[in-house]
Amino acid sequence: MNDQQKQFVLAFMAYAAQRDLPLEKLCRLSGIGLEALALGGAFEIGPKQFNDLWLNACHLSSDPLFGLHLGESLQLAALGMVGEIIKSSTTVGQGVEHAVALTPLITDLFGMTVGHDAHTFTLRLHPNESHRAASPFAFGQMASFFLVFAVHELDGLILARIRPERVSMPFADAAAPELERVLRCTPTRSEDDYVISFDRKYWDMPILTANYALQESLLQKVGTAASGTAGTDSWQNKVQQYLLKNAYLGIVSLEEMAANFNVSPRSLQRKLKDEQVTYQELADEVRKSLALHYLESGGYYVKEISYMLGYNELSAFSRAFKRWTGVTPAGYRRVS
Template identity: 30%
Template sequence: MKEATFSVYITRGIVQFAAAKYGIDGDRLCQDVGIDPSLLKMPDQQIPGTLHSALWQEVVKRTDANFALHLGEAFNLATFGIVGYVLVNCQTYREVLEKLSRYTRLFSQGAYIHFSVADGFVFCDCDIVEDVKNYLLEQPRYAIESTFASLLTATPVLTGKPLLLQAVWFKYPRPDDISEYERIFATGLHFSMPTNRIIFDANCLNWSILSANPHLLTVFEQHAQTMLEAMNREDDYTRKVVQEIIKQLKGNLPPIEAVARNLAISVRQLQRELQAEGTSYQQLLDQTRKELALRYLQSPHTPIYDVAFLLGFSEPSAFHRAFKRWTGQTPKAYRALSG
């Protein structure tokens, strides 16, 4: 059975908070649970849930049972990667929850977030994925605690207002000591419930996001959507290479050597793996640039020369030639038709 994986953004957050708050040696902590410390420098990578389970258990053993709650209190959207960039540029809190639900899979394949509205309240659920090998089925507490506490921490940053909580549900049994839960959530706490859920006033959905920027939202969401589509592809190395290209394609073309290094594989072996999957690095680079170009050009506010730069073209004329080769149209003509 396939195992659920989790973003190194989560791993890094746990390790860095343990080091900053409790003085734990982060490298030693990683090594003790079987995680290569160098992975923390590659936060868009995914690691198996078994390693996350071992990390949670070890860090709680070395700190306290409420480590995950305290981690959530210290949550910073700036450390959340592309999903964080998407959220801070939404226009309303409803849109924040919609984007969070859509892109949860970029940082967790073991849980998904969704919400509904009824009788003046929002029911925001965090459900565990059951059709994969998933440590959260047996050990959900720390991930759920940190997720819910993070949402409470992020809301005032995004909106300038605290979330108007009505109740918080946890699917797992009541811990012996819930004083920290009571301090942080300050509302009705319920354990051994049918699902993990936060309930709050539906008026919160209309709150404006202080840092909203529709132009940047379009750019970052196009990036996130491309990453999500790459993650959904079945061919393992094709998916990984496309993800690396997207991450590294910021004004310069990523060489295959840099991609291979981040995937901890030799260039020759990577070429063989891609050949076995019926593709090549150059084909994936070309296709990824094309897909990103089509997405970027759908935003009328992004200048064509900025699109050319983002995709690693040395000058707009080179981008024009490539785009015409891809589509038979100029970027300007494509934008006019798609608008």
């Protein structure tokens, strides 16, 4: 396995742990040595093991859309590829082309091509039939992962929530509502196509390289926070970690959070209530933590910080910040 494939497996396992899956059992059922993964050294995973890893993750989580939710949860910087994209790209179109070229470094289950016309540009997956035959279940999960990850890649490059023009893929009727929520587009059922199209206007947009620094900064903060809560498996901690990891486009809603953990919003609220905390309190605490982090870094204007934290009006952010700290953002920056 190359470095990017190892990085993906480690990201997969980190997400499985976040979903409260028993990693030792997951690895044992899949014929994978957990100790080798944990040590971060050399390890190899064959096609059958990789297929079983996906199959058992879906089974243990009771989530047939595990790949879709993994793609939703991973920020762009997590796979270690974005640095190469940023260094070699100035526009979204160039970034997409370079990302497509890097796809074989992550998976050999399929290739990816990009085409465009006057109105849209389209990403299409092309199955590698021999590898697909060896890992059929993994193929479907990885395909879903790549489609949603493409959406989040574009989000991260221009700091906006992009809505695809069209998504075409095989899916079961029961999966349609969740596919529409995650992909932000009503999916079209196909027999064997995996296609996603975006408005052509994004193609020539400049990449906002500062967003990569923002995601890197977030990852560092998450790592620091996680080190202080090692071994904590409370719902409060899981929600906080998810909010932090995915905060570069604002705070996700309770409904989005619950869906990613494959529970109902009411169930998530009840679990948090049992721990004597509410989702709103956790969201505000994360917003406060990030606001302080951004202000202390000195690299962002207050208006930018307000937008990054999901506030449509600077005045609303200023009121919230004063409620948290007793001073305005500008006042805090002057004395910090």
